[in-house]
Amino acid sequence: MTEATTAETGAPTGGVRTLLRLEGLALFLGMTFLYAEWEGSWLVYVLLFLVPDLSFAAYLAGPRAGAIVYNVAHAYLAPVVLMTLGFALAEPLVLSIAMIWLAHIGIDRALGYGLKYSKGFGFTHLGRIGKAQEPA
Numbered sequence: 001m002t003e004a005t006t007a008e009t010g011a012p013t014g015g016v017r018t019l020l021r022l023e024g025l026a027l028f029l030g031m032t033f034l035y036a037e038w039e040g041s042w043l044v045y046v047l048l049f050l051v052p053d054l055s056f057a058a059y060l061a062g063p064r065a066g067a068i069v070y071n072v073a074h075a076y077l078a079p080v081v082l083m084t085l086g087f088a089l090a091e092p093l094v095l096s097i098a099m100i101w102l103a104h105i106g107i108d109r110a111l112g113y114g115l116k117y118s119k120g121f122g123f124t125h126l127g128r129i130g131k132a133q134e135p136a
Contacts (some may be wrong), residue, residue: 024109
């Protein structure tokens, strides 16, 4: 990424970007480990792991709608609320869904797939991805 592009988008670079990606990896590993300790069904894990990516379909309505729906599905807010409710209500399935959802978000962040800007799918809070990516 060039300095001008970095300044325009506010995307992190260097050690900050690496730290954010490592946090994603830690979230993925932590939630997967907790899920294993919770003795959740691995069939449920496999079936639900990619469900947040169904939000890609919203890009059919345009980049603004796509970014909004993708970000709702890939932000920490909803799964953390779900996890809190799962604990409060002692609902194992709710907890399982929250852990799987957070694991999904974690691996996406570790791989560099950040929250999207309405400019297009390739513009994320972790930098540009895909064909739109510029050399670092």
